[in-house]
Amino acid sequence: MSATESAIASAEAHSAHNYHPLPVVVASAEGAWMTDVEGRRFLDMLAGYSALNFGHGNRRLIDAAKAQLERVTLTSRAFHHDRFAEFCTRLAELCGMEMVLPMNTGAEAVETAVKTARKWGYQVKGVPEGTAKIVVAANNFHGRTTTIISFSTDAEARADYGPYTPGFEIVPYGDLTAMESALTHNTVAVLLEPIQGEAGVLVPPPGYLAGVRELTRAHDVLFIADEIQSGLGRTGKTFACEHEGVVPDMYVLGKALGGGVVPVSAVVSSEAVLGVFRPGEHGSTFGGNPLACAVGLEVIAMLETGEFQERAAELGDHLHRELGMLVGGGAVETVRGRGLWAGVDINPSIGTGREISERLMERGVLVKDTHGSTIRIAPPLVISKEDLDWGVAQLRAVLAG
Template identity: 80%
Template structure:
C-alpha cells in the first residue's frame, strides 16, 4: 500500500467515523496550497470552512503565535493575563459593541449565545424562567452539541441523539410571515445565519434581514447573528449582515478569528446583554487564553485595514461571474453566495457532489460537497487571481462544461 493508503486505513480503523473525508492526507500547507504525504500539491478551495480565511501559515499570524508561545500560553480565567483586555476591547470595537465573552469553538459560542439570550430574557425582559423561546431557521447549521441539534432540521445530524432540548421554534429561512407568527411574548431571541453555509451557501431574500431586525426591535427580542462562517471578511464585508445594513444585538464569531492556528470563538454584544452574567455562571478553561488572544488580536488588526474584505469582494465578483457562466451549460442548476463563497448545485447527470469533489481532487483541487449535490467553494481570501481562475477552470473541465 502507498503511504496515503496506509494512513487512511489507520484513520478508518481507529478513528470514529463521524466524518467522511476525501482520501487525501495533507502533510504541509502554505497560502492557498496543501501538499500531501506523497508530495502532490492541491489548491485549497475550502479553507477549513472559513477557518483559514487568511491562508495556511500566514506569516503575520505565525509570528504572533510564536512570540506568545515564548511568553505564556494558558492561565485559565482564574487570573488576568496581559492579552485579554486588549482582545476584548478591540474585538468589541470591530463589532461596534461593548463586551466580549470568549470561548473556543463555534458550537461553544452558539451555546453561550443561547444561554445569554435565555438569561437576558428572564432577568431583563421578564420571561418566566423555563418558558423562553428562541426562533431559528430551517436548514440551519449552528453546531452539533445536544442542544444545537435539538433545533436542527438535518436528520443526519439529529437522528438517534434524543431526547432533545426544548425551547426552540423552527421557521423556514427567508419566510418573514412565518417569522412574525413565531415571535411571541415568550420569545427571547431570533438566531439566524445571515448566509446559511452548510445548507449550500444560501443567501436570504433581499430585505429579509432588515425586516427581521425591525421585527425584533418591535417585539423586544434579541437578534443574534451567527457569523461563524460568514463573518470576518468571507463575504466581502467584515460581517455578512453589513450587506443589508443590519446590526444585530449579538454576533457569534469563530473559525477565522483563530487565524487557522488555534480555536477561538466569541459572543459579542452590549453591556446590557452580556452584563447579565455573574462569576461562576458560565465559562471555559481555555476560553480567552493568552495564545488565543494573541492570534486573534493579529486577526483583528488585519481586518481593520479592510484589505481582506476588499480582496474578497473583488475576487468574489470574478468567482461568481465565472460560476454564473456554468449555469447555462446544463451541468449546473444554480449558483449562490457572496464574496469568496459559493454554493454550486451540480446537475445529477454529472454525478453526486461527492463524486465531483473526488474528480476535482484527482486534478489537484480540493472542494467539499454538502446536501448530496452541492459543491461549496470558499478559498482563502489570500488566494491569487491566477490560482482562483485555474481552480474554477478545473471545475469547468470536471463538469464537462
C-alpha cells in the first residue's frame, strides 16, 4: 500500500465522513503549489475556498505569526491585549466602517450577524419581540450551523437536522421584485453573498446589489454582505460589493482574513448597529485573540496597498478570456465569475464535476466540484501567469479527452 493509500485508509477508518476529499494527501505547500506525501507536486487552483488568497506559507504572514507566538497567543476577552485595538481600528478603516466584532470561523461570523440584526431590529427599529425576519437568497451558502442550514435550499446540507430555526424568508437570487415583495415592517435584514460561491460562482444580474441597497434603505432594513469568500481581493476589488459601488450596512468576513494561518472572522459595521451589544450578550473564547489579530493585521497591511486587488483583476481578466475560449466546443457550457474566481459548467456527457476534478488531479491540478457538473477555480492571488496558463492548459487537455 502506498503512503497515499495508507493515509486515506486511516482517515476513512477514524474520521467522520462529512467530506469526500480528492484522493491526494498534502504534506507541504508554498505559494500556489502543494506537494503530497509521495513528492508529487500539484497546482492549487482552489486556495482553500479563498482562505489562501495570499498563497501557502506567505512569508509575511508566517513571520507575523511566529513573532506573535513568541509573545502571547491567547488571553480571552477577559483582558485587553496589545494587538486588539489596532486590529479592530485598521479593519474598520479598511471597510470604511466604525466597529468590529471579531470571531473565528465564517459560520460564527454569520451567526453573529444574524444575532446583531435581530437585536438591532428589536432595540433600534422597534420590531415586536420574537417577530424579526431576515430575507436570504435561494442557493445560498453561509455555513453549516443549525440556524444557518435552517435557511439553506441545499437538501444535502439541510436534511435530518430539524427542527429548524424560524425567522427567515428565502427569495430567488437576483430577483429584485421578489426581494421587494418579501420586505415588511418586521424585516430586520437582507443577508446575501455578492457572488454565490458554493452555488457555482453565480454573479447576480447587473444592478442587483445596487437595487437591494436601495430597497433596504427605503424599508429601514440592514443590508448584510457575506464577503467571506468574495471579499479581501478575490474579485479584483477589496470587496465584491464595490463592483456596483455598493456599501452594505454590515460586512461578514472570514477565510482570507486569517491568511491561511489561523481561523479569523469578523463582523464589521457602524456604531449604530454593533453598538447594540452589552458585556455578556455575545462572545467567543478565541475571538480576537492576539495570534489572530497579529496575522489579521498583516493581511490588512497587504490589502491596503491594493497590489493584490490589482493582480486579481488583471489575472482574472486573463483567466476568463482563456476559459471563455472553451465555451462552444461542446465540452464547456458556461463560464461565470469575477476576478480570480470562476465557475465552469461541464457538459454532463463529458463527465461530472467530480470526475473532471479527479482527471485534473492526475495531471497535477487541484480544483473542486460543486452541484453536479460544475468545477470551481480560485487560485491563490500570488499565482504566476505562467502557472495559471499551465493550469488552464491541463483543463483543456482533460476536456479534449
